[in-house]
Every structure is written in structure tokens, then in C-alpha cells.
Amino acid sequence: MSAKPYIRPRSTTGWWLEQSRYVRYMAREASCIFIGAYAGILAVGLLRLSQGAEAWAGFLEALQSSASIVFHLLALVFALYHTTTWFNVTPKAMPLQIGDARLPGEAIIAAHYAGWALVSAALLYLAGV
Amino acid sequence: MTRSHKPIVWSLFAAGGTYAAFFAPVLILVTGLAVTLGLLPADALSYERILGFARHPIGKAFLFFTVFLLAWHSAHRLRITAHDFGLRADGLVMAACYGLAALGSVVAAVALLRM
Numbered sequence: 001m002s003a004k005p006y007i008r009p010r011s012t013t014g015w016w017l018e019q020s021r022y023v024r025y026m027a028r029e030a031s032c033i034f035i036g037a038y039a040g041i042l043a044v045g046l047l048r049l050s051q052g053a054e055a056w057a058g059f060l061e062a063l064q065s066s067a068s069i070v071f072h073l074l075a076l077v078f079a080l081y082h083t084t085t086w087f088n089v090t091p092k093a094m095p096l097q098i099g100d101a102r103l104p105g106e107a108i109i110a111a112h113y114a115g116w117a118l119v120s121a122a123l124l125y126l127a128g129v
Numbered sequence: 130m131t132r133s134h135k136p137i138v139w140s141l142f143a144a145g146g147t148y149a150a151f152f153a154p155v156l157i158l159v160t161g162l163a164v165t166l167g168l169l170p171a172d173a174l175s176y177e178r179i180l181g182f183a184r185h186p187i188g189k190a191f192l193f194f195t196v197f198l199l200a201w202h203s204a205h206r207l208r209i210t211a212h213d214f215g216l217r218a219d220g221l222v223m224a225a226c227y228g229l230a231a232l233g234s235v236v237a238a239v240a241l242l243r244m
Binding site for chain 1: 143146147149150151152153154155156157158159160161162163164165168169170173174176179180183192195196199200202203204206207209210213214215229230233234236237239240241243244
């Protein structure tokens with residue numbers, strides 16, 4: 001046995017560009033940056049809301065800026081990508097067995113999409129669309 | 130047997146990921162885009178309306194768990210992704226990611242309790 005095992009040379013920062021499925025994996029992982037930043041914006045929004053009407057008006061005005069619109073559009077795209085990737089692995093994450101039969105994965109995925117449509121429609125309705 | 134904190138971190142990641150899958154797109158649309166794009170009337174995010182929502186116990190809980198779950202989910206995923214990029218200082222990465230998530234959660238909680 002050699003003292004130094006062979007380690008395949010590989011870039012630590014650029015390896016995910018080698019294959020398209022690595023790129024898709026990284027796109028999914030990148031969704032956390034946008035979802036995390038969005039959580040931060042919500043936290044700031046709550047802080048401004050607690051400081052009174054004027055502070056809240058300033059927050060709303062900042063939301064109208066083009067930087068904010070670009071961010072939220074990007075965040076929406078990445079959030080949708082997160083949703084599809086999350087739902088598509090649910091049969092593996094929580095397989096359902098009824099008696100001896102396994103519920104087909106398609107049914108589990110479809111149930112998640114149906115629930116998602118319901119939740120989204122309910123929230124849009126509550127918001128006043 | 131030594132106990133690991135992994136199940137707690139992982140279950141928060143999974144809960145946050147599920148929550149984000151169901152709620153993040155519609156919330157981003159409602160709070161970030163709908164009024165500007167004209168999908169919602171201008172007073173949809175008015176001070177009185179949002180304050181009323183944030184003062185209601187259910188609204189308070191919803192808003193807190195939204196920030197908390199989205200933040201923890203993102204923090205955990207960012208920590209793992211940092212490892213994928215060859216960043217091996219996990220202690221530091223952990224402190225930064227979870228620290229930011231904790232900060233956001235505390236800010237949200239304090240703000241909500243003051244309203």
C-alpha cells in the first residue's frame with residue numbers, strides 16, 4: 001500500500017459545472033439564498049411594522065424599487081424550482097404503504113401538487129385577489 | 130450512546146423545506162410582487178390591514194413560523210452547500226448560517242410581541 005492514496009484532481013469550486021445534473025443540483029441548492037433573503041426581508045418588514053405607520057410606508061416604498069422587483073422575481077423562480085424538486089422526491093422521502101400495496105409515487109406527488117394549489121389559492125383569496 | 134443534534138437540525142430543515150415548498154412561491158408573489166404588478170389593490174398591504182393580521186394570534190403565529198422555518202431551512206442548506214464548495218470550516222459556517230437564521234427569528238419574534 002502506498003502511503004499517499006491517489007486523489008482524483010478536481011476543482012473544489014467549479015466541479016458542479018462539469019455535468020448538467022450537478023448544475024441542476026446547484027440551482028436547487030441556490031434556492032436557499034433567495035428563500036433565506038426573503039425571510040430576512042419579512043423579518044425587516046415585521047420590524048418596520050412594529051415601529052409605526054411611517055416606518056411601514058417606507059418599507060412598502062422600498063418594495064416598489066426595481067431592485068426589489070428583480071429580487072422578488074428571481075426569488076419566485078427559485079422558490080418554484082424548490083417546490084418542484086421538493087415534491088418530486090416525496091415518494092422517496094415518505095413512501096406510503098397501504099396493506100401490502102405501495103401507493104404509486106405519482107399519486108404521492110400529485111397529492112402534494114393538489115395541496116399546493118389549494119394552499120396558494122386560499123392565500124391569494126385571503127390576500128384579496 | 131452519544132446523542133447527536135443532527136435529528137433536530139435535520140427535522141427543522143425538512144419542516145422548513147416542506148413549508149417553503151407549499152408557501153414560499155405564493156408568499157413571495159403576495160408580499161413582494163402583487164401590489165406593484167397590479168394583481169392586488171394598493172391597500173392590500175396597508176398599515177391597518179397588516180397590523181390587524183399581525184395582532185391576531187393566528188396571524189402572529191403564522192408570521193413567526195414563516196420567518197423561522199424559511200430561515201432555518203435556508204441556513205441548513207447553505208451550510209451543506211458551503212461544504213460542497215470546499216469550505217471545510219464547518220464550525221464557522223455553522224455559526225454564520227444558524228446565527229443569521231436565529232437573528233432573523235428573534236427580530237421577527239420581538240417585533241411581533243411588540244405589536
